[in-house]
Amino acid sequence: MSEKMKTIMDYDTVALDEERHALAIIDQTQLPYRTEILYLTTQKEIWNAIYLLQVRGAPAIGVSAAIGIYLAAREIQADHFEEFYRQFQEAKDYLDSSRPTAVNLSWALKRQEQVVLANRERSVPEIVEALHQEALNIREEDIRVCRAIGENGLTLVKPGDGLLTHCNAGKLAAVKYGTATAPMYLGQERGYGFRIYADETRPLLQGARLTAYELQESGLDVTLLCDNMSAAAMRNGWINAVFVGCDRVAANGDTANKIGTSLVALAAKRYHIPFYVCAPTSTIDMETATGGDIHIEQRKDYEVTEMWYERRMAPEGVKVFNPAFDVTDNDLITGIVTEYGVAKAPYKEAFEEIFRKKMKE
Template sequence: MQDLIASSLKYQNNTLSVLDQYLLPHQQVWHECDDVASMRGLILSLKIRGAPLIGLGASLLVAHLAEQGTAKVALAQAIDDLEATRPTAVNLMHCMAKLRIALQQDDYVTAIVTAAITLFNEDIALCESMANHGAVLVNSGDNILTHCNTGALATAGIGTALGVIYKAQQRHGDIHVWVDETRPLLQGGRLTAFELERWQVPYTLICDNMAASLMAAGKIDKIFVGADRIAANGDFANKVGTYNLAVLAHFHHIPFYVVAPLTTLDVNTACGADMEIEQRNSAEVRGVSGSFGEALWAPTNANVYNPAFDVTPAKLITGWVLDTGVYDQQQVLAGKLKDLN
């Protein structure tokens, strides 16, 4: 398989490596991955994360295994096992569906490798298209709020919502970003701040519960977030805390945009209520860990509710920025997304 290189995922010299996003921003450690158990562990521990990147990482591993002579039945099991790691993120399911089709071909090894390479290159193009469509919505001097991490670390390209911001900064040169720290795993504080600093985009880091006061003070012009799954009616699942922002934005009359590739659209899911929401380890809420070490601040046996995602209803969304264009609420509520599949 040819070499493929992204910010946090690379395939070089027949070796698949993943940048450990759990250790960023203070440590940059790459893990080699050559079996399903390793990739499952990397995904479940969020060392590899971001809906598009998870799908791509899993795809490249299956392609690598195919080239190494793994039996067809074992490849089918690998696809099933990898797909089961993150039940909410539809990009992973989209990628695994492509590999299942390839597995049915007579020359399934070539077909799987070709599918994985195509998915990787397509994601780069999708990111560029989303960024160009979304940047048109940004004005010179805008203060933009974003949540979680949706940049190059989460994709093969420049990102989804953060890609829009990056492209807008290239065009205007005076964009400022408010970065939610994004509890409980701090993807905003650790990853989005890291990317914006690297890109030299001005930003200010805030705690998640500070957004409302900023909106009330008129310091936020627009909100751009990503998505892990978009239902046929426009409802979408994203990192927990996104729904809070949508409600606040609606009250304060602030435009709220979701940015995602068409591969995130799941027309087989009618609405947000039908989405399975991943529940994560209680320890993530009782304390925190990362390159800085570990800290426990809650009672050891404290009961915890820890959904990885929440669902934002379509009626709170100003626009859907996809690689195919920008769609407003009227279009989406009229069923436009179903026509895009």
């Protein structure tokens, strides 16, 4: 359904609708023309929403997965733990197959699995309620984590700076604040007067449709750039820092983010502009050694050749290379901004220190 009186900032990106027993999301494929809230109750609906990018962004995908697997657990008919756990694992594996690059998907599902295992001596209804509470916890944690990333990111810039971002790592990619946009939103609250530059982000235009939209709706000074314009903006002296999000961080500090991110990093290094990746610790995958070990999702050809056009804009039968992500090598990254501080090279040691801080909480 659509409501004309609200702005996009008045809606929850991801939520659990308790009355409907549904995952409630903003359908991001309809933005910026129309704000539609989807209420998803079946696993197929939730799988499709993640795969089709109706819900997207690592934090939002993680929260959706946590709620989705809880909803799946509610439907399991089992009198004893073994049968419940078997069906739970089937649902978990199914949801996990929707977006392989986004580590928050598997992270949230594994976290919910640990809840199941920790409560194996309890009744099935009690296990389901524990999953319910953990899903709500994960959602609230996302808000706290993104705000902390914003606070840490804000220490790296000064009022009046020009900030460039790629893709959408904003409110629409999380529950609130976003990751790469969190310093921008907090800066706006404090009168920093940032000038924001948003790459359009071909081929799915998340920067044009989502980032430019949500920042403008929020009253920030935002300028939209075609992807091949960012180097020119840097050369002009308009950009003081780059903030991007990511879907997975390898143990060595390589990061996977939306396709085109590595080109922004290369240009930033050429023009001596700091390049920061904003990443919740849930996105850091210490079991993945390098960026070369990250599975990169390949998308459909039509996203490049036909989507957004009234007529096909490429010859029939032409081959298309359409990876959803690319890997930014760690030597191009100035720092990785987490909720526990800013990690800098050597990254493996920096991450270990950050996880030590996290364990002390």
